[in-house]
Amino acid sequence: MSQSIETRDLTRIFKGKSETVKALNKVSLSIGEKEVFGLLGPNGAGKTTFIKILTTLLLPTSGEAHVDGFNVVKEADKVRKIISLVSGGETPGYGILSVRENLWFFSQLYGLSSAVAKEKIKGLMADLDFEEYANTRMAKLSTGYRQRLNLARGLLSDPKILFLDEPTLGLDVLTAKKLRSYIVDWAKKEAKGTVLLTTHYMAEADEMCDRVAIIDQGRILACGSPNTLKENLKENQIMKVETASIQADFGFIDKMVGVIGYSQTRNIQTGTTTLKIMVSDDEIFSKIMSELEKAKLKILAVNKTEPTLEDVYISLVGRGFEEGEAGTHA
Structure with missing residues (x-):
């Protein structure tokens, strides 16, 4: 070609x-x-x-x-x-x-x-x-x-x-x-x-x-x-978690071994934050859920999702688009 x-x-x-x-x-x-x-x-x-x-x-x-x-x-x-x-x-x-x-x-x-x-x-x-x-x-x-x-x-x-x-x-x-x-x-x-x-x-x-x-x-x-x-992400686990908070600090996820990356979308109208977390195995995700429960965050929904192109981006840089858009050049 x-x-x-x-x-x-x-x-x-x-x-x-x-x-x-x-x-x-x-x-x-x-x-x-x-x-x-x-x-x-x-x-x-x-x-x-x-x-x-x-x-x-x-x-x-x-x-x-x-x-x-x-x-x-x-x-x-x-x-x-x-x-x-x-x-x-x-x-x-x-x-x-x-x-x-x-x-x-x-x-x-x-x-x-x-x-x-x-x-x-x-x-x-x-x-x-x-x-x-x-x-x-x-x-x-x-x-x-x-x-x-x-x-x-x-x-x-x-x-x-x-x-x-x-x-x-x-x-x-x-x-x-x-x-x-x-x-x-x-x-x-x-x-x-x-x-x-x-x-x-x-x-x-x-x-x-x-x-x-x-x-x-x-x-x-x-x-x-x-x-x-x-397809390259099939070996990883990708979970979506919806929490009843827009003020919680989820920075602890970055520090956990086995976390490939995550993104967070805060919705002011609904008062919720949706986390998309990519981990190497289910055990890591269980530890994250335990930490969320310790922080007394109300979990509204948990779902496993198929890989998307945004997940490819998350796997490469460790964050979603929303976290990377401040202070950069077009």
Whole structure:
């Protein structure tokens, strides 16, 4: 399989007055043609920096990156002709223009003929199910329909490689599902191009991607198919515990021998904390439950769960996404 994207020891350092941040640390990846590839990590892991370099919006500090064989630094003009970038939460056009007018405007920037532009705009609005908003001003669209317009704009030029940076950020479940299905069909059934997706939604990556790489603090920790990465955790025990407290300190879990990692999700509305704990055997989990009982915490539910991609992340860094999102660089 020929490679659509290749990076070798890609590094990006941001220097500030008070600190220096290494947003990418010698990242080496290869992504094949027609592959849907996911880059997963918490906010600040380096995902957006990686995409910005590949789309020629940011220069690397060191290392190399090639898109469809073109060097992103030395041949940036050639790279820009074959790619599109769609970012979640991005304003997809001009508020005073209608949906159709925005798409027409961008089609002309891409150099499409009038006939081709009209046909593609009509087709994309139909495929993404927002024909009824063709004459609605962009400023009046909901978040979900703005993101449909954003994706349609990105596909107007028939890119060979589509970069999606958190494409379903802030969308409702149904809209997100529709966009995911359309993107996979575009890459697979229609064999239109390669997709590089960044996300911190694990289920999204599991559903869409042929392979995923997990990134944290600028370093690639693991790479493989979702099933392969999850299969590697089969020997461990993963338990979910719901407790009736949002103030309890669970730091003791870190210090226990045999604990591979854990995450905690506190819900202020329900006054509960959900722990997801990965241990090497059942005996370790029994000791954890004893400690929770000693702390006089009310246990609401205990369930054994199958491995997920977030569990893969927990096994690699010892914590969940929520604990790692403060004070890092995107």
